[in-house]
Amino acid sequence: MMIDVNIIKRLQGSAGEMDLNIDLCIKEHEFVAITGESGSGKTTLLRILAGLEKSEGKIEVLGKSWLDEKNILATQKRGIGFVFQDYALFENMNVLDNLLYVQKDKELAYHLLELTGLRKLEKRMPNTLSGGQKQRVSLCRAFMKRPKLLLMDEPLSALDPSMRTKLQHDILLLHKEFSTTTIMVSHDPSEIYRLASRVLVLKQGQIIQDGSPKEVLLKTQGSQKFSLTGELLDIIKVDVIHIGVVSIGQQIVEIVMDETEAEAFSIGEKVQVSTKAFSPSLSRLV
C-alpha cells in the first residue's frame, strides 16, 4: 500500500457539525477520483493530505509517517504536487519562473512546457493567459518536484468543455509519464470515467461508495438498460397527454407522461429517465 489514511476531523458542514471520518488505502500509481455533494468534506480531505489543515489520526505514505499522535510532517517536506481550482499561480513571475521557483531544473521545466504545448508562452505573465493556459502552467508547476503524490482540487471545473478535454489528456499523459499516484476531486462523471481507475463518493464526511468508475457511475440497476437522471423543469398538458420537460446534463428532453404520472410528479424534482424494452441508437454528430 502506498498511502494509508485514517483520520477524523470535526467540520462545520453545510448541515451543521459533522465528522470527516476517512479510512482509506491507496495503491501506488492509482488514479483516484473523489466526488460527492459540496460540503461533504472532499476538499478538506485533500488539504489534510497536503498538510494544509490539521486533523486527528494517521497518515502514512510509502512507509513514512506524515501524521500520527505526536508529529505532523510540514507541508514543505511532503514533496507533493497540488493543483488548485483557481490556478494559484505566482502572479509576479512569468510562466517559466513559476516552474523554476519550485525547483531550479530548466531541463524538466522545458520538457513539461513542451509536453503541454506552452513552450511559446514561457515569458508571459500569468494574468495575460487564458484559464486553460493558466491551469496547464499550474499542472506543469505541480510536476516540478517529480511528486510521488499529486493532489488536484476540481482542476477543470472553471474551464469550458473543449479546454477540459485537452487538459484531461495532459493530466493523463503526465500521470503516466511521471508514474504518480493521483487524487482528484471532481464533479464531472465523464471526466472521472476518462481519467480515474477508482472512484470514492463522499457524503457527510464518510466514504459511501468505493469502486471502479463503471461500478459507481453507471446508474442502471437490475434489468434497466438505459437510465439518466435529470431535473423535471415543466409539465405541459397537450390534449389528453402530458409532456414532461426534463433537463439532463446540458440537454433538454421531452418525456410523455400520463395523467397519474403528471399528478405524481412536481416541477423541480430530481427524476430518473429509464427504459428497458428500448434500444437507443447512436449516430455520429456532424
Place this chain on the structure above:
Amino acid sequence: MSIDLEPFLLSFKLAGMTTFILFIVALPVGWWLSRTKCRCKPFVEAVVSLPIVLPPSVLGFYILYALSYNSPIGAFFQEIFGVKLVFNFTGLVIASCFYSFPFMVQPLQGGFESLNKNMLEASFIAGKSTVQTLFYVALPNIKPALITALIITFAHTVGEFGVVLMVGGSIPGETKVASVAIYEMVEIMDYSQAHIYSAIMLGLSFAVLLGVYLFNLRHKKRIGLA
C-alpha cells in the same frame, strides 16, 4: 532672500530613518495580523491604530514622559548608555516611529490579506519556508500596497507636528523640522518665509502622492491587470 534648507533636510532625515526602522518592525506585524486566527487580533489591531485617533499632544505627552529621566525607561538609557532621549534627534525618531506605526502596518496588512491564500499555500507546497514565501511571493505581489506603506509613512512623518514639538521642542539643526519651522515663522509673522516653506511642502507632497498613483497604475499594466 536666502532660504535656510536645514529644517527640510532634518525632516527628510527623520522621515527616512523612521520609514526604514518601521519597515523592519511593521513587516512581521502586518504579516502576522494578516494570517493569525488568534483571539487577541482585535486587541493588537486596536493598539496598532491608536496613534491615528489619539491627539498628537496626548501621544507626545506619554512619549515625553516615558523617555524622560523621570520614567524608568528614560532613566535606564541615561544611566546605562548615557543617552538622553528627549529634546534631541534620537527622541524624535523614537516618537515618530510610534506616531507613524499604523501607516506602515495597515497597508501591509491589507495587502497581505488581499493575496490569494492558495498562492501562498502553493509556495509552501513547493517546499518554501514562510520567510521565503514572504519575500519571493507575498511582497512582490503587494507592490502597490508596499509602495503606499513606504511613501505614506515617509510623508506622514515629514508632515507631523504635534508630537515633534512635544518631544523635540525646536532646537535648530537638531529638532527643528520643517513643520515646526513654519509654525515659528507664522508666530513671528514672517509670512513671506512661511509662504515659501509652505509652498515647498505642498509641492513635494503632491509630487510624492502623484508618484505613488502613477506607480500603481504602471504596476497593474505590467502584471497584465490594466
